[in-house]
Amino acid sequence: MTTSLKPSKTVLIIGAGVAGLAAGCYAQMNGLRSKIFELHDLPGGLCTAWERKGYIFDGCIHYLFGSGEGQPFNELWKELGVLPGRAMIDHAEFMRVSDSRGKTLVTYADPEHLAQHIAELSPADAHLGKELADGVRTFCNFDMSILQQKPKALMTAQDWRDFGMKMTPYLLPLAKWGLVEAQDYAKRFKDPFLQRAWRHVFGWAEIPMMAALSVLAYMHTRNAGFPSGGSLELARDIERRYLALGGEIYYKGQVEKILVEDGRAVGVRLYNDEVHRGDYVISAADGRGTLFDLLDEEHVPGKMKELYDGRLPLHSMLQVSYGVDRDLSAEPHWATYLLDEPLLIAGEAYREIGVKHYCFDPSLASPGKSCLVVMLRTPYSYWQRIYGRRLYDTEQSQVADILLEFLEGLYPGIRSQVEVSDVATPLSYERYTGNWQGSSCGWLLTQKTMTMMIQGMPKTLPKVENFYMAGQWVEPGGSVPICAMSGRNAIQLICAAEGSPFIAKQG
Numbered sequence: 093m094t095t096s097l098k099p100s101k102t103v104l105i106i107g108a109g110v111a112g113l114a115a116g117c118y119a120q121m122n123g124l125r126s127k128i129f130e131l132h133d134l135p136g137g138l139c140t141a142w143e144r145k146g147y148i149f150d151g152c153i154h155y156l157f158g159s160g161e162g163q164p165f166n167e168l169w170k171e172l173g174v175l176p177g178r179a180m181i182d183h184a185e186f187m188r189v190s191d192s193r194g195k196t197l198v199t200y201a202d203p204e205h206l207a208q209h210i211a212e213l214s215p216a217d218a219h220l221g222k223e224l225a226d227g228v229r230t231f232c233n234f235d236m237s238i239l240q241q242k243p244k245a246l247m248t249a250q251d252w253r254d255f256g257m258k259m260t261p262y263l264l265p266l267a268k269w270g271l272v273e274a275q276d277y278a279k280r281f282k283d284p285f286l287q288r289a290w291r292h293v294f295g296w297a298e299i300p301m302m303a304a305l306s307v308l309a310y311m312h313t314r315n316a317g318f319p320s321g322g323s324l325e326l327a328r329d330i331e332r333r334y335l336a337l338g339g340e341i342y343y344k345g346q347v348e349k350i351l352v353e354d355g356r357a358v359g360v361r362l363y364n365d366e367v368h369r370g371d372y373v374i375s376a377a378d379g380r381g382t383l384f385d386l387l388d389e390e391h392v393p394g395k396m397k398e399l400y401d402g403r404l405p406l407h408s409m410l411q412v413s414y415g416v417d418r419d420l421s422a423e424p425h426w427a428t429y430l431l432d433e434p435l436l437i438a439g440e441a442y443r444e445i446g447v448k449h450y451c452f453d454p455s456l457a458s459p460g461k462s463c464l465v466v467m468l469r470t471p472y473s474y475w476q477r478i479y480g481r482r483l484y485d486t487e488q489s490q491v492a493d494i495l496l497e498f499l500e501g502l503y504p505g506i507r508s509q510v511e512v513s514d515v516a517t518p519l520s521y522e523r524y525t526g527n528w529q530g531s532s533c534g535w536l537l538t539q540k541t542m543t544m545m546i547q548g549m550p551k552t553l554p555k556v557e558n559f560y561m562a563g564q565w566v567e568p569g570g571s572v573p574i575c576a577m578s579g580r581n582a583i584q585l586i587c588a589a590e591g592s593p594f595i596a597k598q599g
């Protein structure tokens with residue numbers, strides 16, 4: 093028999109991204125009253141999509157951990173109302189990387205297939221193919237969700253023992269794969285094509301190999317699917333669950349200040365001067381904005397401020413989307429092209445361009461039509477310098493045009509089939525979600541931030557009681573399931589503070 097918290101306790105949550113929505117759902121499940129304040133008029137934050145002339149351009153999920161029945165993170169999606177209702181689409185390969193001479197590396201999720209493919213591409217590198225396949229097999233059984241089952245601050249000696257037992261088989265693989273980035277591993281190949289291709293095969297060159305192999309492993313076990321309907325529909329599932337549990341969302345409710353009295357968070361003030369008082373405040377919004385704007389300097393320890401001094405890696409993105417009157421479903425869904433000559437885009441020389449189509453989900457475009465997306469890492473400072481001037485719009489249309497010229501080389505005739513194009517810069521992400529420098533995942537997961545991810549970052553402030561942080565700025569590498577777990581963790585902490593057992597139930 094479980095007891096719920098006193099209904100009078102109110103939790104105020106800043107941000108209706110996945111972390112904030114999840115925090116709201118678990119607050120309601122635990123008998124708390126909760127209110128979510130969201131600056132935008134939509135749920136999801138970065139977990140989003142946008143419609144243009146009948147095309148739905150997805151801006152987020154490539155793979156969702158937890159999509160597979162009975163597998164790590166799967167319970168989470170059942171608790172948050174995403175599953176079992178939403179169909180998941182699995183891929184057999186993550187991405188392809190091709191050069192101009194016709195060589196193609198395919199990252200097959202099936203380890204056997206991957207090893208065989210690498211051996212065929214370069215017999216001298218067959219041993220690396222085998223090593224990578226072994227790595228994928230190892231991580232197939234690794235339950236990443238154990239890192240967040242309970243907030244570290246609440247773990248008892250017994251919890252640590254259980255955690256240690258679960259982690260023991262992975263200590264050597266973690267040491268082996270956690271400290272090497274894809275760009276360094278690439279140098280081990282003898283074949284020059286593989287050396288170049290491997291850097292780009294997982295989206296960013298600094299990705300720790302452990303994370304890269306885990307993606308393939310979870311794809312192999314069908315636990316990293318794409319939610320049909322896209323990222324915004326997944327966010328709407330969680331929003332529906334939250335509302336059904338009795339939660340309240342204030343859209344266009346941008347928080348200006350977290351109110352702190354006598355060293356305790358007691359409420360929030362919105363930009364429209366509305367004041368909402370509560371017993372707990374969770375910020376599931378941008379980390380920098382939370383610490384530097386919503387709170388006062390005196391509340392934030394120096395060590396936490398240092399995180400935002402520019403030394404840690406971020407990931408600012410440019411997404412150029414095209415709605416085309418052409419069926420691209422026979423093409424690989426995601427391919428990166430290695431260029432012989434660099435392409436100059438928004439002040440940067442690119443030697444590789446990644447192109448993705450979404451024909452695998454027929455709900456995103458009309459029959460016979462396709463959503464085609466190019467995603468590039470781009471310096472935030474460039475876009476910030478020109479923002480607010482006419483040059484900003486000109487640059488966006490030039491970027492769309494340069495990339496379309498490139499696509500014309502891949503798919504002759506496509507220029508005349510484009511019905512709509514759309515450019516999202518880091519400033520777009522920043523404007524719509526408040527994320528510092530438009531970062532797509534908070535701190536980019538690299539060897540440097542990997543330890544922060546495993547050890548866990550602080551989620552509370554010593555000088556502000558009843559205040560918690562959740563989401564991608566306290567979970568390096570971000571990601572939809574990990575941010576949702578982070579919202580869950582915040583409520584576990586509140587339940588512990590109230591002396592109540594934590595309750596999670598499926599919708």
Ligand SMILES: Cc1cc2nc3c(=O)[nH]c(=O)nc-3n(C[C@H](O)[C@H](O)[C@H](O)COP(=O)(O)OP(=O)(O)OC[C@H]3O[C@@H](n4cnc5c(N)ncnc54)[C@H](O)[C@@H]3O)c2cc1C
Pocket residue numbers: 106107108109110111112129130131132135136137138139151152153154155156157345346347348376377378381409524525526527531532533534562563564565569570571572573575
């Ligand atoms: C292009 C792209 C691809 C990605 N691919 C994947 C993937 O394949 N798989 C995966 O798992 N993850 C992926 N991610 C990462 C994942 O989307 C994010 O890490 C995660 O959604 C972050 O959730 P969050 O709730 O922590 O933050 P956010 O989504 O940033 O939510 C924060 C919310 O707070 C609101 N807010 C901010 N300030 C205020 C304020 N002052 N007052 C009120 N509201 C405020 C914002 O509007 C926003 O809604 C991708 C992200 C991007 C951009």
